[in-house]
Amino acid sequence: xxxLVHDAGPQTTVQDLGRRGSLREGIPPSGPMDREAFLxxxxxxxxxxxxxxxxxxxxxxRLEFADERWVAVTGATMAVTLNGAAMPRWAAFQVKxxxxxxxxxxxxxxxAYLAVSGGIDTPLSLGSRSTYLRGQLGGHHGRALKKGDxxxxxxxxxxxxxxxxxxxxxxxxxSPVVRVVLGPQDDRFTERGIAALFxxxxxxxxxxxxxxxxxxxxxxxxxxxxxxxxxxxxxxxVQVVGDGQPIVLLxxxxxxxxxxxxxxxxxxxxxxxxxxxxxxxxxxxxxxxxEAHELGGAYRAELDHAIHWEEAP
Amino acid sequence: MGIYAEPRFLPCGDxxxxxxxxxxxxxxxxxxVLALEYLIRQRSLTGVxxxxxxxxxLLVYYDPLSVGWDDLTSSLHALWREARPEVLPPAxxxxxxCCYEGELxxxxxxxxxxxxxDPDEVARLHASADYYVYFxxxxxxxxxxxxxxxxxxxxxxxxxxxxxxxxSVSIGGTQCCIYSVESPGGFWVLGRTxxxxxxxxxxxxxLLRAGDHVRFRAIDRAEYDGIAxxxxxGTYTTHIESPRHR
Numbered sequence: 179x180x181x182l183v184h185d186a187g188p189q190t191t192v193q194d195l196g197r198r199g200s201l202r203e204g205i206p207p208s209g210p211m212d213r214e215a216f217l218x219x220x221x222x223x224x225x226x227x228x229x230x231x232x233x234x235x236x237x238x239x240r241l242e243f244a245d246e247r248w249v250a251v252t253g254a255t256m257a258v259t260l261n262g263a264a265m266p267r268w269a270a271f272q273v274k275x276x277x278x279x280x281x282x283x284x285x286x287x288x289x290a291y292l293a294v295s296g297g298i299d300t301p302l303s304l305g306s307r308s309t310y311l312r313g314q315l316g317g318h319h320g321r322a323l324k325k326g327d328x329x330x331x332x333x334x335x336x337x338x339x340x341x342x343x344x345x346x347x348x349x350x351x352x353s354p355v356v357r358v359v360l361g362p363q364d365d366r367f368t369e370r371g372i373a374a375l376f377x378x379x380x381x382x383x384x385x386x387x388x389x390x391x392x393x394x395x396x397x398x399x400x401x402x403x404x405x406x407x408x409x410x411x412x413x414x415x416v417q418v419v420g421d422g423q424p425i426v427l428l429x430x431x432x433x434x435x436x437x438x439x440x441x442x443x444x445x446x447x448x449x450x451x452x453x454x455x456x457x458x459x460x461x462x463x464x465x466x467x468x469e470a471h472e473l474g475g476a477y478r479a480e481l482d483h484a485i486h487w488e489e490a491p
Numbered sequence: 492m493g494i495y496a497e498p499r500f501l502p503c504g505d506x507x508x509x510x511x512x513x514x515x516x517x518x519x520x521x522x523x524v525l526a527l528e529y530l531i532r533q534r535s536l537t538g539v540x541x542x543x544x545x546x547x548x549l550l551v552y553y554d555p556l557s558v559g560w561d562d563l564t565s566s567l568h569a570l571w572r573e574a575r576p577e578v579l580p581p582a583x584x585x586x587x588x589c590c591y592e593g594e595l596x597x598x599x600x601x602x603x604x605x606x607x608x609d610p611d612e613v614a615r616l617h618a619s620a621d622y623y624v625y626f627x628x629x630x631x632x633x634x635x636x637x638x639x640x641x642x643x644x645x646x647x648x649x650x651x652x653x654x655x656x657x658x659s660v661s662i663g664g665t666q667c668c669i670y671s672v673e674s675p676g677g678f679w680v681l682g683r684t685x686x687x688x689x690x691x692x693x694x695x696x697x698l699l700r701a702g703d704h705v706r707f708r709a710i711d712r713a714e715y716d717g718i719a720x721x722x723x724x725g726t727y728t729t730h731i732e733s734p735r736h737r
Contacts (some may be wrong), residue, residue: 467560471560
């Protein structure tokens with residue numbers, strides 16, 4: 179059974195947890211920009227974590243279901259309606275054949291996630307359903323959804339009323355504090371340059387997409403130039419070029435690059451970066467690798483208790 | 492300069508680290524990077540989820556729930572001791588047909604003028620060399636190569652282009668690359684190959700790999716069009732020479 183797209187929104191793409199093993203060939207992992215919000219949406223509808231769902235950017239789509247499904251919307255604050263009636267976010271609810279689900283414009287945050295029980299069953303490309311727009315790979319014909327598209331759905335495993343507990347629902351209107359591990363090229367920056375990154379907030383610019391997010395704030399000073407011998411770029415890498423402004427490299431990033439990277443945003447905070455709107459601020463906090471591992475482990479364990487089931491699924 | 496006495500392990504957030512083996516672009520350092528990657532894959536090193544080789548370093552993605560920093564760096568250090576070029580399987584040589592004519596090589600004349608050479612001579616020199624692929628990256632399937640005759644060393648474009656057609660065979664500094672998707676570029680475009688460096692609809696979308704050797708074969712426009720048509724129909728077979736020893 180399937181899902182009919184009445185209106186797609188500016189950039190709605192099919193994503194799963196991403197493509198693994200192709201970075202060495204220059205193909206980025208893609209996958210959700212806000213991994214935690216994506217995971218919770220899948221878990222709410224009793225899907226496996228790696229089931230494919232939709233990432234909706236800035237304005238959501240209008241969709242019709244051909245059969246009965248459980249759905250959940252997480253992430254950016256997009257008003258959700260079913261046949262015109264307001265529905266909860268961060269919660270699972272049922273849709274019936276012919277009903278129209280609509281996600282409005284994001285009041286806060288940038289990207290919302292829609293999970294459907296059974297998952298979106300577009301073909302696998304290099305082991306993943308994630309859409310890599312620039313490479314025209316994966317998802318629905320390698321592109322963002324368009325009006326009139328029909329998406330195949332997998333067989334649903336079940337479903338039950340469920341919601342995400344309040345403490346796990348981020349307030350995207352707040353300026354997040356994002357943890358950063360220094361390196362790999364922190365030795366190419368002055369002490370003052372490194373201090374600048376952590377001392378005052380940076381503002382998100384409109385130059386932000388699935389490849390990277392350009393920020394604006396205090397100039398980050400290099401010791402000697404911003405060129406390096408090209409090397410691999412990790413998810414969340416904070417690249418600083420000649421103008422001293424940071425660019426956070428994201429899910430559809432270039433696999434390698436020739437510019438200095440002062441640090442790397444911790445995996446568990448990348449989602450927060452991706453929900454910051456242009457003009458909104460974020461600040462960076464320095465942590466060690468050991469601290470990051472501890473924080474990441476604790477966060478992943480906590481996420482396992484983020485959902486309250488009204489009844490057993 | 493050259494190969495470090497000991498590898499440097501540089502943190503790249505909580506899920507990756509960079510193993511840096513030297514401080515310049517040379518074949519020996521790169522062969523060790525590829526050898527280290529090869530051994531990691533062959534041994535299925537615990538906790539390693541993905542690797543990305545580049546000129547002189549290997550980015551290693553890992554799962555910190557499976558392996559901690561100390562254990563990972565000590566096992567990488569042990570593998571580094573074994574990571575010599577000899578462990579690698581023999582390299583392939585891939586023939587890349589290239590048309591240096593007219594609009595396909597739209598900066599050939601400009602490059603020739605800059606180099607003080609005749610355009611035909613630039614094309615001949617370019618097609619005469621044996622190129623080595625250090626790694627593939629930036630965009631899908633884009634090979635970073637050296638091997639150019641010294642007379643073709645050329646400063647990069649002062650004003651980079653915003654769009655370069657896929658397949659453009661280009662030079663800058665001592666390097667040669669082939670653009671794999673339409674992208675900005677700062678290298679001089681000497682010609683174009685009808686082969687697809689990246690083909691998202693193929694089961695294996697990538698033509699060239701780290702460690703490959705590349706030979707360009709100069710073709711005329713008619714042959715270019717013929718090969719392009721065969722590639723589009725999926726009937727073209729890339730010429731790959733039997734493996735050679737390193």
